[in-house]
Amino acid sequence: MPNRDFHCYYVYILASKKNGTLYTGMTGGIDNRMEQHKLEMFEGFTKKHNVKNLVYLEEFQYVDDAMAREKKLKKWRRQWKIDLIEEENPQWRDLTEDWKGFMGNK
Incomplete structure (x- = not known):
């Protein structure tokens, strides 16, 4: 693991498609976690419902802040999450498409 001055x-919020099934999660390594979701390495909800498009992402320096935000979002109504996604990503694009080198992206 690289030695960093900060973590x-x-x-994040994943979607199966625009206005489809949503999943909210938290991680300390978004690139690895997205690869795991895309390759369906987790048994359970995301694999069962084909939820693997990254449509929303927030970054935090402190794990406690990230955990608190994840818990808050998980309690939100579905429409509030949709509004949050559409405010930042109205086309519901998979944000990993912008990551050079991620699973073959150029």
Whole structure:
């Protein structure tokens, strides 16, 4: 693991498609976590419902802040999450498409 002056933690929302099934999660390594979701390495909800498009992402320096935000978002109504996604990503694009080198992206 690289030695950094600070850590990054991420709260993210995945979708199966626009206005489809949503999943909210938190991780300390977004690139690895997205690869795991894309390759369906987790048994359970995301694999069962084909939820693997990263449509929303927030970054935090402190794990406690990220955990608190994830818990808050998980309690939100579905429409509030949709509004949050559409405010930042109105086309519901998979944000990993912008990551050079991620699973073959150029």
